[in-house]
Amino acid sequence: MKPYIAVFKLRVINGLQYRIAALAGVATQFVWGFMYIMIFEAFYRGFSGTQAISLEQLATYIWLQQAFLYFLYLWLKETEISESITSGSIAYELCRPCGIYGFWFAKLIAHRLSGTLLRCAPILVIAFFLPIPYRLSLPPDPLTFLLFVVTLLLGLIVVISLSMLAYISIFVTMSPIGSFLVFSVVGEFFSGFVLPIPLMPIWLQNIVYLLPFRLSVDLPFRVYSGNIPTNDAIIGILTQIIWIIVLIAVGKFLLTKMLKRVVVQGG
Amino acid sequence: MYFATKNIILEVYLLIKIEGLSKTFKVARRSSGLGEAVRSFFSPKYSEVNALRDVSFSIDEGEIVGYIGPNGAGKSTTIKVMSGILVPDSGDCNIMGYVPWRDRVQYVKNIGVVFGQRSQLWWDVPIVDSFELLRDIYRVPEDNYRKNLNMLTETLNLSEIINTPARQLSLGQRMRCELAASLIHDPKILFLDEPTIGLDAISKIAVRNFIKTINKENNVTVILTTHDMNDIETLANRIIMIGKGQILYDGNLNKLRDKFVTHKTVTIDYNENASPIELNGAALLSWSKDRATYAVDIKQRGVSDVISELSAKLEIIDVAVDSEPIEEIIIKLYKEHQV
Numbered sequence: 001m002k003p004y005i006a007v008f009k010l011r012v013i014n015g016l017q018y019r020i021a022a023l024a025g026v027a028t029q030f031v032w033g034f035m036y037i038m039i040f041e042a043f044y045r046g047f048s049g050t051q052a053i054s055l056e057q058l059a060t061y062i063w064l065q066q067a068f069l070y071f072l073y074l075w076l077k078e079t080e081i082s083e084s085i086t087s088g089s090i091a092y093e094l095c096r097p098c099g100i101y102g103f104w105f106a107k108l109i110a111h112r113l114s115g116t117l118l119r120c121a122p123i124l125v126i127a128f129f130l131p132i133p134y135r136l137s138l139p140p141d142p143l144t145f146l147l148f149v150v151t152l153l154l155g156l157i158v159v160i161s162l163s164m165l166a167y168i169s170i171f172v173t174m175s176p177i178g179s180f181l182v183f184s185v186v187g188e189f190f191s192g193f194v195l196p197i198p199l200m201p202i203w204l205q206n207i208v209y210l211l212p213f214r215l216s217v218d219l220p221f222r223v224y225s226g227n228i229p230t231n232d233a234i235i236g237i238l239t240q241i242i243w244i245i246v247l248i249a250v251g252k253f254l255l256t257k258m259l260k261r262v263v264v265q266g267g
Numbered sequence: 268m269y270f271a272t273k274n275i276i277l278e279v280y281l282l283i284k285i286e287g288l289s290k291t292f293k294v295a296r297r298s299s300g301l302g303e304a305v306r307s308f309f310s311p312k313y314s315e316v317n318a319l320r321d322v323s324f325s326i327d328e329g330e331i332v333g334y335i336g337p338n339g340a341g342k343s344t345t346i347k348v349m350s351g352i353l354v355p356d357s358g359d360c361n362i363m364g365y366v367p368w369r370d371r372v373q374y375v376k377n378i379g380v381v382f383g384q385r386s387q388l389w390w391d392v393p394i395v396d397s398f399e400l401l402r403d404i405y406r407v408p409e410d411n412y413r414k415n416l417n418m419l420t421e422t423l424n425l426s427e428i429i430n431t432p433a434r435q436l437s438l439g440q441r442m443r444c445e446l447a448a449s450l451i452h453d454p455k456i457l458f459l460d461e462p463t464i465g466l467d468a469i470s471k472i473a474v475r476n477f478i479k480t481i482n483k484e485n486n487v488t489v490i491l492t493t494h495d496m497n498d499i500e501t502l503a504n505r506i507i508m509i510g511k512g513q514i515l516y517d518g519n520l521n522k523l524r525d526k527f528v529t530h531k532t533v534t535i536d537y538n539e540n541a542s543p544i545e546l547n548g549a550a551l552l553s554w555s556k557d558r559a560t561y562a563v564d565i566k567q568r569g570v571s572d573v574i575s576e577l578s579a580k581l582e583i584i585d586v587a588v589d590s591e592p593i594e595e596i597i598i599k600l601y602k603e604h605q606v
Contacts, residue, residue, distance in 0.1 A: 006403030014392050092387040094352035096404050097376045260354055 003098045004106040011107050015114025022118035029066040029123055036062045037134055052198035055133045057225040061196055063136040064221045067123040068152070070115035072159050072216045074191065075184030078111045081167050082176035090262075100259065101252050104167065108160045140226040147233045151220035154240040159216045161247035162187065168251060171258040192218035198227065212243040282456065282488055283326040283349070288358035290319040290344055290512075318344040319355065320512040328455075331482050331489045333503030333520075335496075337601060341512040342492040346460050349490070350380050363455065376405060379449035379487075383461035386441065387448055388433040394444050395429045398451055405452035412451065419447040422477055439470030446477060450487075457481070459491035463498055475501050496593040508600060515604045520593075527596045530562045531570055532589040538582040549573050 037059050044055050053061070070076060081104055084090040093100060127136035139145040166183040173179050188194055190213035197208055197218045208214050219236045222228040228236065294316050297307040318341045326332055336342050347353035348360060351367035351374055360367055365374035381387075388397045402412045420426050423443045428436055436444065442462065449457065459478070463471045475498060481487050493499065499506060499520065506523065508516040516523060533549070536558050543554040548567035552560040563573050570588055577583065 002406060003404040006400050010389065010392065010396055010400045013396065014389060017391055087385075089385045091347065091350075091352050091382055091385060092380070094371070095350055095375050095378070095380045097372050098404060099372070262352070 003096075004102050007103060008106040008110045011110030012114045015111055016118065019118060022115065025070070025115075025119050026122050029069060029119070030126075033062055033066040033123070033127070034134070041133060053196055053222075053225075053227050056135075056137055057222075057227050058196060059133055059135060060137050060225040061221045061227075063123065063127040064224060065193065065217065067120040067127070068116060070119055071112050071152070071156055072191075072220075073193070074159060074163065074187035074213075074216075075180060076112065076115075076163075077176060077180050078108055078167075079176075081107065082170055082180075085167070085170045086174055086176065094259070094262075101164070101248075101255050104164065105160060108163065109156065112156060112160070137225070139224050143230065144223065144226060144233075147230065147237075148220055148224040150237060151215075151223050151233065151240065154237060154244065155216040155220045157244050158212060158240055158247070161244055161251055162212065162216075164251040165247070165254070168254050168258055171262060187213050190214060191216050192221075196222075198222075212247065215240045215243060281325045282328045282363060283324075283490075284359075284361045285325065285349070286323045286359045288319050288322040288345070288348060288355050288360060289317070290341075290348065290353070290355045292316045292318055317512045319348070319358075322358070322509070322512070322514055324507055324514065324517055326488065326490065328488055329482070329486050330505060331478070331491070331503050333499040333506040334490055334492045334509065335494075335499060335506055335597065336492075336509040336515075338494075340509045342509060343460055345509070346380075346458050346490070346492060350378060350458050351375055376452065377455050379452070379454035379457045381442075381445050381449045381457075381459045381462050383442070383459070383464040386433065386445065388441065388444055390434050391432055393430045393432055394425075394436075397433070397444075397448060398429075401448055401451045407452050411453065415451055415453065419450060422480055423447050424473070439466050439473075442466060442470065442474060443477075446474065450481065453485070454487065456488045456490070459489065459493075461493055462491060463493060463495050471495070471497070478502055496597065500593055508597075510601060510604055516600060523600070524590070524593070524596060527599050528591050529564065529566060530591065531565055532560060532591075533563055533570060533573060534558065534560045534587040534589070535574075535577060535581070535583055536585040538584065540581055544577065544580055546573060546576060 040058050040062075041055060044051065065072075084093065090100075093103060096103070124136065127134075130136070139148060163183070166179050169179045169183075170176050190208050190211050192208075192214055197205060197214055200208065208218075215236065219228065219233075219240070223233045223236070292315070293313045295307070295311055296314050297303050297312060322341070322345060334342055334345065344353065348355050349362065349367060351371040354368045362374065363377055365377075367374050388394060389400070398416065401407075402409075407415070420429060423446060425443060425447060428440050428444065433441060433444070446462065457478075462478075463474055466474065478489055478491070479502060482489050489502075491498065491502065504520065505518065506516065506520055507514060532552070539556050541556075543551055543559065545551060546561065549561040549563045552562050554560075561573065563570050574583075574586055
C-alpha cells in the first residue's frame with residue numbers, strides 16, 4: 001500500500017498548489033448554482049401539482065453538486081495520465097514496481113480530493129446563509145448526514161473506477177478528448193448532473209436506475225436532502241459496493257490486456 | 268554432467284542474455300493532401316516496420332556498453348524491451364533470471380532507467396518530493412535512502428537545486444536530477460537512453476564522470492544509447508551497433524578502430540624549408556614554408572618511422588598526430604552496411 005499512499009500524498013500536495021484556478025472555479029460554480037436554481041424556480045412556479053423533489057431539496061441538491069463538482073464530475077480529466085499515454089511518458093510508470101491500476105487510482109483520488117478541498121468550503125459556507133429558496137439546508141438528522149458521507153465517498157470511488165475505463169480507452173483511441181467527450185456526455189446525463197433524476201419521466205428513470213452513473217451524484221445528494229429515505233440509502237450503498245467491485249475487476253482486466261500490447265509512443 | 272554444470276555457471280555469470288529478439292510495428296501511412304486524408308479515413312493503409320530483427324547479445328556484470336546506431340535503428344525499442352515495458356514478437360530475454368515483460372513488477376526493482384527525452388520528475392513540486400516518492404515506491408529503507416541521497420547530492424552537485432521545482436531547472440540540472448532519481452533504489456543495471464541529449468559540454472562531462480563513478484564504485488552495469496561519440500569514447504569499452512533492427516557490430520571499440528582506421532594525420536611545424544618533401548606511404552595533404560600535413564597509411568609504415576625520416580631532413584619544431592575521429596569510423600561502418 002505504501003507506494004500508492006505516497007503517490008496519493010504527492011498528488012494532493014501538487015494539486016493544492018493551484019489556488020487561483022480554484023478561486024476562479026468557486027466563482028464559476030456560484031454563477032452556475034444560481035442560474036440552475038432560478039431556472040427550476042421558474043419551472044416550479046408555472047407548475048401547480050407537487051413535484052417528486054421540493055424546491056428546497058432541489059436547491060440543496062444543486063449547491064452540493066456545485067461544491068462537490070470536482071469530486072464527482074465525470075468530465076474532469078487528469079491530464080497527466082492521459083498525456084502519459086499519448087506522449088509515451090507512461091514508460092516511466094511501467095518501470096516502477098507497482099501495478100499501474102492502483103497507481104492511477106491513487107492519483108485520481110488525490111487529484112479530485114485536492115481540487116475539492118480548495119473549492120467546496122466557500123461554496124458550502126455562503127450557500128448556508130442565502131435566503132430561501134436559495135439556501136442550502138442542513139440534513140434532517142445526524143444519521144442522514146452519516147449516510148451522505150458514506151455515499152459521497154463511495155460515489156467518488158464509483159466515478160474513478162468509471163473514469164479508469166475512459167483512461168484505458170485512450171490506449172486504443174489515442175485521443176483523450178474523444179474518449180472523455182463520449183464518456184462525459186453520457187455519464188453526466190445519467191448521473192443526474194444536468195437534470196435531477198426525480199424530474200425525469202418514469203421510463204427514463206427506470207433506465208437510469210439500472211446504470212451505475214447515478215450512484216455518484218444523484219444518490220449522495222438526495223440522501224443528504226432527505227429525498228431518499230434511510231432504507232433506500234442503505235440499498236444504494238450496497239449497490240455502490242457491487243458496482244465498484246464489478247468496475248474495478250473489468251478495469252483491471254482491460255488494463256492488463258492493453259499493457260500487453262501497449263506501444264510506447266515516441267522514440 | 269560436466270556440461271550441465273558449465274551451463275549453470277555461464278548463466279549466473281551473464282547478467283543479460285538476449286536471443287533472437289524481433290519486434291514489428293504497424294505504422295499508418297498516407298501521402299499528404301486532403302483527398303488522401305479522406306481516403307485513408309475509410310481504408311487506412313498500414314505498413315510494417317521491423318524495429319528489431321533477430322537481435323542477440325549478452326552482457327556481463329559491471330560492463331558499460333554503448334548501444335549505438337542511426338535514428339530509427341531500434342535502439343530505444345531494445346531498451347524498452349529490456350526494461351520490461353514492451354513485449355517483443357519473438358525471442359528470449361533473460362535479465363538476472365527474469366523475463367522483463369513477464370515478471371515486470373518483480374524485475375524493475377533491480378533496474379534504473381533514464382529516458383533522455385522524457386521526465387520522471389514531478390513538474391510542479393520540488394525535486395526532493397519526487398525523490399521521496401521514489402523512495403516509497405521502491406520501498407527503500409530510510410537509512411539507505413539517506414545514504415544514497417547524500418552520495419548522489421554530492422557527486423552530482425545537487426544541493427542547490429534539490430528544493431527547486433523541476434520546471435524551474437535548466438536541462439542540464441534536470442538531467443542530473445533524472446540520473447539521481449534512477450539510482451535512489453540501488454539498481455544493479457542502469458539503462459540510459461540518450462542521457463546527454465541537448466546538454467552543454469560541462470554538463471556532458473559531469474554526466475559522464477558520474478556514470479563512470481557509479482559503475483566503478485557500485486558495480487552498476489550500464490547500457491547507454493547515444494549519438495554523441497565522445498560519450499562512447501570516454502565511457503564504453505564495448506559497443507553494440509544496430510542498424511535497421513539488426514546488430515552490425517558487437518565488440519571492443521579499439522578493435523573497431525583497428526579495423527577501420529587506415530590513416531593517421533601527421534602535422535609538422537619546422538623552420539623554413541623551400542620545397543615540399545615527398546614520402547613513401549604517406550600522402551602530402553598540404554604544404555607551406557613552415558608547416559606540412561601528411562596522411563600516413565598505417566598499413567604501409569608506422570607513424571614514428573615517418574617522423575624520424577622527416578626529422579632527418581627538416582628542423583622540426585612541433586609534431587601533432589591525429590587519428591581519424593570515431594564519428595567517421597561509424598559513418599564508414601554505416602556505409603558498409605548501407606544503413
